[in-house]
Amino acid sequence: MRALLPLLLFAAAPAMADPTLPLVVRGNEPFWSLTLTSDGTTYTDAEGTTLQGPAAPPVTDKGAWLYETPAGLLTVTGEPCRDSMSGMPYPYTATLDRDGQPLPACAGDPAALLAGDWTATELGGAALPPEVTVTLSFADGRIAGNSGCNRFTGSFALTGEGLSIGPVAATKMACPPPMMETEQAVFAAFSAITAFDIAPDGTLLLAAPDGTALLKATK
Numbered sequence: 001m002r003a004l005l006p007l008l009l010f011a012a013a014p015a016m017a018d019p020t021l022p023l024v025v026r027g028n029e030p031f032w033s034l035t036l037t038s039d040g041t042t043y044t045d046a047e048g049t050t051l052q053g054p055a056a057p058p059v060t061d062k063g064a065w066l067y068e069t070p071a072g073l074l075t076v077t078g079e080p081c082r083d084s085m086s087g088m089p090y091p092y093t094a095t096l097d098r099d100g101q102p103l104p105a106c107a108g109d110p111a112a113l114l115a116g117d118w119t120a121t122e123l124g125g126a127a128l129p130p131e132v133t134v135t136l137s138f139a140d141g142r143i144a145g146n147s148g149c150n151r152f153t154g155s156f157a158l159t160g161e162g163l164s165i166g167p168v169a170a171t172k173m174a175c176p177p178p179m180m181e182t183e184q185a186v187f188a189a190f191s192a193i194t195a196f197d198i199a200p201d202g203t204l205l206l207a208a209p210d211g212t213a214l215l216k217a218t219k
Contacts (some may be wrong), residue, residue, distance in 0.1 A: 007141040018058055018065060019076060019108060025094045026107035028084050032217060034069060034096065040103035043071035046083075054096055063109070072097040078176075081106035086160055089113055110158050114138040114196060117147075118204050118217035123185055125213070129178045131210055134186055143168070146181035150202070154190075162195040 023036040032045035036055070043051040052170040053070035060066070065073040075097050081093040083106050091108035120134035121127065128134060128148075135145040143165060144153040153170030168190055174180070189206065193214055196206045 023076075023092075023107060024109075025076075025105045026083070026090075027096065027103050030103075032070040032071075032096070032103065032105075032184065034071060035067070036067060036074075036076060041067075041069045043063075043069060047066065057123075063158070069096075070123075072099065076107055080132060081161075082197075087195065087197075088158075088160065088162065111138070111141075113198050114156075114158075114163075114204070115219055118219055120186075120215055120217045121203070122181065122213070122216040123172065123189065124215075128182065132179050132182045134215075134217075147186045149173060149179040150183060152187075163193060165190040165193050185214070 010181055022035060024039040025036070027033070030046050033042065034041065036044045038055055039054045040055050040202040043049070047213075051070035056068050056075070058065035058067045063077065064118065065076045067076070074094060076092050076094045076142070079089075079093045081088065081090045081201065082088070088106075088110055090106035090110055091112045092106070093168055094105040094107040096103040096105060115138050118138075120136065132148045133146060134148045137144050138156060143156045145151070147170060150171040150173050152168050152170040155163045156163065168187065170183075170187075172210050175183070192208050193206045195207045195211075196211045197207065199205060202218065204217045205213045206217075
């Protein structure tokens with residue numbers, strides 16, 4: 001599947017605590033995966049190779065985490081990564097040295113990029129009315145917030161292909177027209193969203209299948 005959003009460039013994040021385990025690393029062309037847990041490390045690839053080894057804490061070097069794995073040296077950085085096939089963003093960029101061949105990959109859970117509280121800045125390509133506030137909060141497969149008039153709550157799902165939101169339930173309070181119109185547009189956008197991305201300035205982009213940003217939000 002082609003990337004749903006234009007390629008964006010990121011600045012590397014400052015050195016942070018070691019990535020939270022379990023850490024899943026995914027590579028394409030050729031496909032391979034590497035899972036690091038507190039109990040050990042497992043590598044698999046498209047040829048059916050499976051390699052397992054003990055768990056080992058990373059060594060930090062110039063802002064990167066270096067893991068010795070049964071498949072080779074894995075280097076992980078805090079620079080966000082985009083899957084080359086689906087366009088899905090991931091929290092970390094990784095490279096596996098497999099018998100001297102560098103294999104690029106993305107690592108971590110995309111949900112970590114969504115997590116937290118966001119305030120919408122644009123809806124359908126236009127700025128929100130100054131008197132209307134739309135908020136979003138993502139956590140543990142649930143979304144909640146204010147749609148411009150009412151509070152709402154619902155579910156969201158991330159798959160290898162993208163993001164879906166809903167079903168969503170909301171309170172039934174009546175509001176002035178600008179708020180009600182915004183609310184209707186927010187719920188319409190939720191039903192059309194199939195992907196998300198994070199812009200270089202940290203803006204959350206919730207997008208349609210053609211890559212159009214239906215909703216933009218900031219923390």
